[in-house]
Amino acid sequence: MATVIPNRGPSQLASPARALTFFVLFVLIGVGLTVFGLYQVGHAVGLLGEPGKLTVASCAEVGRPKPEIWCTGTFRSDDGRTTDPAARITVNPSLASGETARLDRVHAGSYVRISPARTEGYAALTMFGMALFAFGGAGFASRKNSAARPEFRAGLVGRAGLRVGQVGVLLLLGAGLCVIIAFFNSTLVG
Numbered sequence: 001m002a003t004v005i006p007n008r009g010p011s012q013l014a015s016p017a018r019a020l021t022f023f024v025l026f027v028l029i030g031v032g033l034t035v036f037g038l039y040q041v042g043h044a045v046g047l048l049g050e051p052g053k054l055t056v057a058s059c060a061e062v063g064r065p066k067p068e069i070w071c072t073g074t075f076r077s078d079d080g081r082t083t084d085p086a087a088r089i090t091v092n093p094s095l096a097s098g099e100t101a102r103l104d105r106v107h108a109g110s111y112v113r114i115s116p117a118r119t120e121g122y123a124a125l126t127m128f129g130m131a132l133f134a135f136g137g138a139g140f141a142s143r144k145n146s147a148a149r150p151e152f153r154a155g156l157v158g159r160a161g162l163r164v165g166q167v168g169v170l171l172l173l174g175a176g177l178c179v180i181i182a183f184f185n186s187t188l189v190g
Helices: 016-044 116-146 156-189
Strands: 050-062 068-077 083-091 100-107 110-113
Touching: 016 100, 016 110, 016 116, 050 083, 068 100, 083 100, 083 110, 116 156
Parallel strands: none
Antiparallel strands: 050 068, 050 100, 068 083, 100 110
């Protein structure tokens, strides 16, 4: 004998306040991750700071229980205007004395490496933030349109939430691809 499942009617829609809360949360987190990611990408490619080269003088393990490798040396900007004989960066693996590393000078005494792996990693974070932003917009558009008359749900306005959601999925796939490329780039290049 088959079990009969009673029809309880249409599912309860989320309250407008709850939908708005999730929309605002997704948008704020998405915008925050996107802005932070873009800022870091700018430094990872050497566009926001002052790009140059560090000529390594020495490297040493510092700290316990998880030591970091700090390399010090002379930083010289590409345009020749800035020289810092006491520049220091954290690296993994260690660099040999006399080796050079591409750096971006964020401000006096603060440097980050210019590298494809860092660029791709922060590009992934940027795309993830953009996806959250898109999902927030798609959810809000779907919620707003679900209460509309049936003829509007199927129309152009109703499809907007679906399209924005599809863009979010594509951004997530792009973020995943960037993570994979960054992983292989960091393991193969070092």
